[in-house]
Amino acid sequence: MGAYDTCDVLPHDRYDYWASAVAQAFAKLDVKLDGHKDINCRIFWSEIGRSRIMFVSGTPQIVCRTSATIAADHAENIILMFQKRGSATLLHHGKSVDLAPGSIVAMDTRSPYRLTFFNDFEQQILRFPACALGAGALDLAARTAIRLAPSFASKLLLAGFSVARNAEAALQGDLEGPLLDLACLTLSAHLPPAGSSAPGGRLEQARNYIRANLNSPDLCPQKVAFELGISLRLLQKAFALADDQPSAYIANARLSEVGKALNDPALEHHTIWHIAQAWGFNDPSYFARSFRKRYGMTPRDWRKISGHKGPGSLN
Structure with a gap:
């Protein structure tokens, strides 16, 4: 638990005190307040694993994240903000x-x-590492600086703030996973629904997305989860119902396509590695090991039994 309250310091010290408080709680920021007016601001927060829930209130001000402040601290966080009062x-x-x-x-x-507060305000905030969203975090530009639609997930997330704030310190870390699940769903609330939210529906959506993107070397469980608007944990649960794992499904689907391609007469002049790359593999050693485990022989031997005389090496 942490707290900053400008009422705890003398009036002439409040400007610098608040600027330091904002940097400590959020990230390195430039803060501009009207020094001629009473500065009445406060932040209370609780650490939830690698994440932080915050309750913020204050007087009119401008906070800026600039290229200079980004270079100064390299913070890589997502800030999910619920406006409770003020504009x-x-x-x-x-x-x-x-x-x-x-x-x-x-x-x-x-x-x-740049965030400009025009009057007294109050907010509830979840700050969490961008890496918690996996590879899909690279696509966050489409999900920031838009009003996200209120949803059942966002209501549960707000309720979770109070639970986390009042939970015993030893239990707070256990709440991070559920809070991040709800944050991911809240971030996706403005997107068109992709189908059923039931586990079986999620599994079919995930399989369809994977099959459509097998040739992308960036395809991974984290990216699949983010593009479907669910957390990685929910994706793993959906695959577990079919006694499978997302990473294993991706690898097996790629190997299946490579196996068929190596038996295709139209591709006999392509090297094995060229075909493997076309289906998303980017590590020759990993590909060779995975292929042998799946088919019980090397890619070269697999190609030979088809009767084709294409290039047999991985190069």
Whole structure:
């Protein structure tokens, strides 16, 4: 638990005190307040594993994440913000969004942003590492600086803030997984529904996405989960119902396509490695080991039994 309250310091020290507090709680930021007005701001937070829930209130101000502040601390966090009171405008990723009570918005500390509060405000915030979203976090520009649609997940997330804040310290770390699941669903709330949210529906969606993107070397369970708008844990649970794992399904689907391609007369002039790369493999040693485990022989021997005389090496 941490706390900063400008009422704890003398009035002439509050400007610098608050600027330091914001940097400690969020990331390195430039803070601009009207020094001629009473500065009445506070932050309370709880550490939840690698994440942090925060309760923030304050007087009118501007906070900026600039190229200089990004270079100064390299913080790589997502800030999911629930506006409880007051109005503000966020400029981020070339977009502008106005915030009012009830608004939900996300920010990425890896990119510059400017947040202007026009009057007294109050917020509840979840700050978590961008890496918690996996490879899909690279696509967050589409999900930041827009008003996210309120959803059942966002309501549960807000309720979870209070639970986490009042939980015993020893139990708070156990709450991070469920909170991140809800954060991921909240971030995806503005996207068109991709089908059933039942585990069986998720599994079919995941399999369809994987089959459509097998040739991408960046395909991984984290990216699949993010593109489907679910957490990695929920994706793993969906595959577990079929006694499978996302990573194993991706590898086996790729190996199946490579096996068929090596038996295709139209591809006999392509090297084995060229075919493997075309189906998303980027490590020759891993490919060779995986192929032998799946088919019980080397890719070269597999190609030979088809009767084709194409290039037999991986090169």
